[in-house]
Amino acid sequence: MPADLHRIPPDPHAARSASFEAHVLPHLDAAYNLARWLARDDADAQDVAQEAMLRAFRYFDSFHGGDARVWLLAIVRNTYYSLRMKTPPDALHETFDDEVHTLVDEQPSPEARTLIAMDIGSLQAALENLPHPLREAIVLRELEECSYKEIASITGQKIGTVMSRLARARERLKAELTRHSTEARRHDVQ
Amino acid sequence: MMCNDARLLVHAYLDDELDAAQSVAITRHMQGCASCAANYADYVQLHKSLKQPSLYRRAPSALREQWSTSTSMPAPSRNRVTVRRAPTALAMAAGFAAALLLAAPLWVYTSSQRNAETNQVIGEAVSSHIRSMQPEHLMDVVSTDQHTVKPWFDGKLDFSPKVKDLAGEGFPLVGGRLDALDGHSVAALIYKRHLHIINLYQWPDSSAASSEEASQWRGYNVIRWTASNMRYVAVSDVNEGELQQFVLAFQNDAATPPMR
Numbered sequence: 001m002p003a004d005l006h007r008i009p010p011d012p013h014a015a016r017s018a019s020f021e022a023h024v025l026p027h028l029d030a031a032y033n034l035a036r037w038l039a040r041d042d043a044d045a046q047d048v049a050q051e052a053m054l055r056a057f058r059y060f061d062s063f064h065g066g067d068a069r070v071w072l073l074a075i076v077r078n079t080y081y082s083l084r085m086k087t088p089p090d091a092l093h094e095t096f097d098d099e100v101h102t103l104v105d106e107q108p109s110p111e112a113r114t115l116i117a118m119d120i121g122s123l124q125a126a127l128e129n130l131p132h133p134l135r136e137a138i139v140l141r142e143l144e145e146c147s148y149k150e151i152a153s154i155t156g157q158k159i160g161t162v163m164s165r166l167a168r169a170r171e172r173l174k175a176e177l178t179r180h181s182t183e184a185r186r187h188d189v190q
Numbered sequence: 191m192m193c194n195d196a197r198l199l200v201h202a203y204l205d206d207e208l209d210a211a212q213s214v215a216i217t218r219h220m221q222g223c224a225s226c227a228a229n230y231a232d233y234v235q236l237h238k239s240l241k242q243p244s245l246y247r248r249a250p251s252a253l254r255e256q257w258s259t260s261t262s263m264p265a266p267s268r269n270r271v272t273v274r275r276a277p278t279a280l281a282m283a284a285g286f287a288a289a290l291l292l293a294a295p296l297w298v299y300t301s302s303q304r305n306a307e308t309n310q311v312i313g314e315a316v317s318s319h320i321r322s323m324q325p326e327h328l329m330d331v332v333s334t335d336q337h338t339v340k341p342w343f344d345g346k347l348d349f350s351p352k353v354k355d356l357a358g359e360g361f362p363l364v365g366g367r368l369d370a371l372d373g374h375s376v377a378a379l380i381y382k383r384h385l386h387i388i389n390l391y392q393w394p395d396s397s398a399a400s401s402e403e404a405s406q407w408r409g410y411n412v413i414r415w416t417a418s419n420m421r422y423v424a425v426s427d428v429n430e431g432e433l434q435q436f437v438l439a440f441q442n443d444a445a446t447p448p449m450r
Contacts, residue, residue, distance in 0.1 A: 032246045045247070046252070046253055054317065058317050137433070142237065148202075163201065164198065
């Protein structure tokens with residue numbers, strides 16, 4: 001009995017699916033995490049992640065090796081901004097002027113470090129309050145542990161821009177956290 | 191190095207993105223500058239705090255299940271299983287029947303080939319359905335009147351699509367659109383079911399009439415059938431029962447053959 005009877009001819013579609021599963025699916029958490037921090041809402045984040053995965057599947061042919069996570073995260077980011085077109089135009093053109101968001105005046109505060117360390121709830125709120133361009137940079141850097149080069153490639157920015165946005169994001173987080181706690185403390189005293 | 195430069199570079203230092211010379215410069219600066227050193231310590235703490243696992247949002251299980259290996263990839267359609275099994279059965283039969291020996295490889299090939307094509311059509315139809323949900327993509331002609339929608343396709347396609355309003359059955363026609371599927375220009379009719387959208391694609395197909403085949407792809411329901419030399423694919427996120435109901439309503443008059 002000829003052995004090749006059992007050999008099913010290669011199915012290009014199945015091969016593509018298998019390759020997608022091997023390269024892209026492992027980054028589903030990363031895709032959702034970025035979508036969730038951008039959208040700040042569970043349902044919206046699911047929509048964005050789902051749509052981004054479908055786009056990734058559809059355009060998988062255009063993925064020519066390299067880092068699948070960076071490729072997917074760029075799709076997630078684009079998907080988020082394109083789906084946001086549905087929201088009012090005011091929110092849509094949230095332009096970000098790097099000059100306006102200059103470095104916050106830092107006040108040396110002895111307890112700053114403990115405050116930053118302790119309060120996860122405030123940290124989360126502070127992160128959600130950052131403007132999108134700063135938030136995506138810090139989430140990619142701190143949560144996804146992307147390098148500056150990877151962030152630049154995901155967001156389509158220069159490395160210098162990535163660096164200054166990260167600096168601003170951290171300074172604002174720190175300022176917000178210390179402000180929160182000083183307010184809280186004042187409140188306690190009264 | 192001045193404190194002003196250090197203020198920016200301290201972040202790149204923390205992220206390990208500085209070259210050796212810059213790293214040396216910033217560490218030297220911090221040795222002599224208490225305020226920059228304190229700042230740096232704050233950011234190290236922030237960096238650590240952001241590593242807390244609860245800040246990392248993992249994909250919810252619903253999303254994961256939709257994409258996980260076990261349930262995933264093209265159409266867990268009921269047909270798929272039988273089609274996949276057929277080659278093995280045929281191959282075994284071939285071992286006994288010399289006549290089949292030659293025919294079997296061809297069978298194996300064509301059946302799996304057809305399977306792949308089918309999956310591709312389903313995949314494309316679902317993608318097209320999803321694209322159609324994006325703003326400004328849904329309709330080329332907006333009308334609830336089948337007598338407006340049908341003539342609109344005239345001259346845009348090399349066939350005349352079957353257009354039916356099913357408002358009476360709870361599936362009002364809301365418009366039509368040109369689309370492309372599987373390398374064909376197709377007519378897409380858009381129906382509503384409550385707040386859900388149903389896309390019905392149709393294009394000429396010479397293969398024999400077939401009963402409908404239901405499948406699911408990424409959480410969308412897809413029903414395909416062929417009738418009167420037309421191929422139909424209905425896609426929606428309504429549940430399978432409702433989509434089935436829609437298909438029956440659409441086919442309803444096809445049961446009574448059109449007058450020729």
